[in-house]
Amino acid sequence: MSFSKLTRRGLIKTGAVASAGLALPTYLRADGHSGFTNAPQGDTVTLGFNVPQSGPYADEGADELRAFELAVEHLNGEGDGGMMQTFSSKVLEGNGIMGKKVNFVTGDTQTKSDAARASAKSMIEKDGAVMISGGSSSGVAVAVQALCQEAGVIFMAGLTHANDTTGKDKRANGFRHFFNSYMSGAALAPILSNEYGADRKAYHLTADYNWGYTTEEAVRSSTEALGWETVNAVKTPLTQTDFSAYIAPVLQSGADVLVLNHYGGNMVNSLTNAVQFGLRDKEVNGKKFEIVVPLYSELMARGAGQNIKGILGSQNWDWKLENELGSRYAGTNAFVQSFGTKYGFPPSQAAHTCYVQTLLYADAVTRAGSFNPCAVVEALAGFEFDGLGNGPTLYRADDHQCFKDVVVVRGKETPENEYDLVEIVEVTPAEQVTYAPDHPQFAGGSLGTCNAGA
Amino acid sequence: MAILEVKNVGKRFGGLQALGDVNLNVAENSCHAIIGPNGAGKSTLLNCLVGKLIPDTGSVMFDGHSVLGRKPYEINQMGISRVFQTPEIFGDLTVMENMLIPCFAKRDGAFRMHAIESIKHETDIIGKAEGMLEEMKLIEKRHMTASSMSRGDKRRLEIAMCLAQEPRLLLLDEPTAGMARADTNNTIDLLKQIKEERDITIAIIEHDMHVVFSLADRITVLAQGTPLVEDTPDKIKGHPKVREAYLGETQDAA
């Protein structure tokens, strides 16, 4: 927890052996004159990076952590400054945040909502973190976002793709830069229809939990709108490792496209199994059988190895964007350059979103002139920016979701190296993936009002 | 008056007829021994009496009530206690606790939810248990963990635990098996004393003829699952059939 050093010094000076602090009717003691939780004192500010360090997403968490460290370096004026050079907002000067040096603490979410909240709480209560970021699943994001709302700190979501994070479970103190299931569906559908034709029969395998449901719904409604038929949708247990029993009946159903609404280990295994069954060598209804993975992740693609070749999917960002599609995606190369120089390989989209979120937070604080969460919320809500690798982007005020172009990718047939796994097929412009804040897939929640804690 | 009536009891295990057609009456306040060579069905019969096995045919009446189909603990609560061949005690518990448990079982029945009351307030139960230990000369060892005692002490403790329930019928399954001669004699003395001092019926299965003839009022000889003869010890000693079937082989030992 953060405490007023002034007060403490004062206490020492007066030689008080023991003195009870003020009884404050608040969650955490907010400093008297600042009016919000964990107001940074002295010349440092502490950020909390809560990423999976054990469990199946540990490697993704490690990549997020690398990005956070890099962002902190850049904020503190070390290194080459990365995306700070290309960012459309120019208030960050490399002197920390508002002149306060940025410190950070880390924790392990274990990809469990309980553990994630415990570690976020320890960062808030013990280490005095004024912002929490990171995470690699929607369950964790929703749980930690709710906690940050209660505690009165800002939550800058890491990798979370389910609609719920900025849908029914949205919170005023939480912000998501990453795209979502709806956007994946909306971005993929036209390209699927272009590539595979408008007369296709799709078979969905869906991870049996919230993210799976929202992704299936998004992809189904978008593809059906373009004339596809959904033959069947089967839910698979999260703990499943062998998907053969689900893959085997696919061909019998007369479907000619398999959509795998899976992520992480589920996706690696179901895709590997599907390719093993030779689905991609088959012809059904006179068409080549195709497999689609709505949410791509570089790490998972690496896990699936050869099997991802030619498979379509969507991404929030890819490290080759600027090289291949030009300066609209400025910032990409700057980030890849500094990340690559420091770590020796290109960053993943999880790393990108975490890096950007940290910069966006620092920028919002600086523009607001305060660490007060309510001021930060005000500065971020409706903020339009550019130069962070995704092209022009809007942080919509209605739901704190970023709206930007979505990258549609395909597993590369002849990768040049182990990090060159996907090729960019097309970028779906932001307008096409934008939806009304009250869209039925996002209904049922309310941001509420910002909570500063004190 | 017979306290235990066994009528036409039979039991098969697969192809083996363990008990043929057993009839047996144990008179109240007598000591009845059941003897017979290995495999004669003694243990099977005993298990049928205490509810561990259910006979295929026949009936077992205790004090006018059928025991068949009842669980072991129900039969015990009717007044039948059993002493095992190897002493079955609560090895992890202290001697005193071993003694307390049957006292509670006697007073409170098969189950009572007394989770908050402290044992130390149960003065009457403690008194009874201590009295019993005193009588069995185990009072000095009451703080010992039961499993660390000698076999003879364990046997005495087990008998004491059975007696604490004030059973009307005490079943003993080879109570001196594996004991040294001195321990055997002590056990005989103990059982004699019990028989004299208490209103109790004893049924004993035994190999050791010395024990049998020291204690029994009547003896039933089992062979191949059926009772051969039933009579007083003196008659049994001279009975030709018994000699032939049984004593012939073990006379030296006896």
Add this chain to the structure above:
Amino acid sequence: MFGLNKKDAGLLIVVAILALAAPFILNPFPEGSAMAQFNAGYPDLMQRLVIFGIFAIGFNILFGLTGYLSFGHAAFLGVGSYAAIWMMKLLTMNVIPAIVVSIIIAGLFSLLVGFISLRRSGIYFSILTLAFAQMSYALAYSVLTPITGGETGLQPKYTDPRVLDKALEAGQQPRANLFGLEMNQGFQLEMGNWVFTFNAGYYIAAVVMLVAFYLSIRIFRSPFGMMLRAVKSNQQRMNYTGLNSKPYTLAAFVISGMYAGLAGGLLVAMDTQVGAERMFWTASGEVVLMTILGGAGTLIGPVLGAGFIKYMENIVSKINKSVLEQWFAFMPDGIEDVLVAIIYPFVGKGWHLTLGLLFMLVVIFLPGGLVEGGQRIGKMFRRRDANANSIEADAAEQRKPAAE
């Protein structure tokens, strides 16, 4: 005192003092010092320490006394949590109804599971309880999503009905409270460089834990507790002593299920959210580890074990490379790098490795758990008894009933 003998009363008082003074004891290092990393005196961890202490105390009533190893107790904790959060969503944010209902619901669920599982013993019983818990987890995570929130869990929202509470203003966060005293209220005491946090929620949880601990002492010393140990020791003799072991074990199972429900309810009271992962089999395994690590069948062991594991999970996992570098910054560069390289695999993201190694060491060298370790250390200091059997004697002494 409270119907306890001197030794037990002493133990209760020691635990009470430790619990009440926890904000001091767990924060031994001054703010800002390198060792402050090891401070555990912040509300969330203190709450978790006592709540998982309750969970383990309850589990010990089943496992420590009867020897029945349940691998599904996390299900009861989870069911209790769901019950509590629904009370908060539907009825009131006051924690009392939430906790009471969580105990009742967990008790009923454990009655059902226990009734079926206790038809078998040994590993067959363990697998039955595991199967029930895994089914609960799998269903809560997937098809029961409308009731459980599935992956994203449940949190109270200002839009919930909450019939007993006044309606909240739009956007207000509902907060768990005890007749208006919010769980997160508290104050801080500053003494020199030390800062101690006193939190209402922690003290409520600590008082509940003391009551739970007191009840467990009473159960241990009661005829019922003795009967449970008799079940563990010799079920055959139990049956032939006219005692029906089934209701005894079932009662123990339900009591421990209610303890788990209480812990689940308290978890929600302190931190108002539930996720299905808390019913996963590893969570059930964790309470087994806590109990055995601390010392199964002893009174204080499970609390120690719970504290130990939760401390590892929350403190050791947060030591990252830059923290290590700070610690050893005073050393010459080469030595610093070597030290960091040696220690780094065991902390931070490697905390599971440390946990696994510690389990192995404890089980190999201290079969009686941390309690045995404490006794050995105590022995070394007292040196009054050179008898090799003294540890067993000591353990036996601890198991002795109050009657003597």
Add this chain to the structure above:
Amino acid sequence: MDAILLQILNGMDKGSAYALIALGLTLIFGTLGVVNFAHGALFLIGAFCAVTFSKILSLSHVVIDESQKDFLGNPLKVEVPYIYDMFGQATGDVIIDWAVPLSLLFTVPVMIAIGFAMERGLIKHFYKRPHADQILVTFGLAIVLAEIVKYFYGANPIPTPAPSAFAGSFDFGAMLGFDPNTIIYPYWRLVYFAFAAVIIGGVFAFLQFTTFGMVVRAGMADRETVGLLGINIDKRFTIMFGIAAAVAGVAGAMYAPINSPNYNMGMDFLVLSFVVVVVGGMGSLPGAVLAGFLLGILESFASMSVVLETLPGINQIIIYLVAIIILLTRPRGLMGRKGVMED
């Protein structure tokens, strides 16, 4: 009809994997009376033996190619496997392609060595300890082994493909006269099924027909008596542990192409394999195999969409539900002996 045939086929394959894992667990429990929670970790190590072996085969030296650039614009570093230098590129590629089957040559000795080390170093001291202690110490070991794997290989799954000769799938449907593509099955899974059958058959034959096996079986039944006969049963049990570890290891190695191995797969299989063993009856080898196939087939049926429409979520719980029903109707599992692990 064809859908059912397909799921039976699928269940057989799944069942063979379960049976193979459960077999090793049962061997250890049956011979040594030890509940080995680290068995899943042995499976994991087996899988990572395959990974390591293919890494060793692809060990490379770096050649800097000035004509190409990497993602940062520096000259591209091209990795050339040493095996190319030794056998030429064509043969080298074939060897790398066959890494998984070849890795068995590497897996078996490694697993036997690990098994010996585990038994002599740790398990030996736990024969007389309570089952709870055995569970705890082996569980701790399982965590440690998994974490060591994670330290070296990370948490991400590592693709370990089968030889390309086994890519694709076999069309049973066409063979049996159904429409083509209705009953297809991947070649590698068929290989795995055959492999599992051979290993299971081998273990049974070994126990049934060799003197070593007879002694071990006698030891399983009555350890003390066999010891009294002057036979060094301890040594044989150590060997048995080595064999069980090797069985688990090769099961894992051959499984690597089916599911890309990650450090957590041991824990994933642990609970499942225990359910299989217990449903089969603790200590019964035929029981373990039978239960493996039974649960595999039922799980396959439960995942059919017709079934899921009537009973949503049944695929999540089928294994546990079946386990409960079997244990309630058959107290000691399908083929368990009385008095084993009941206290």
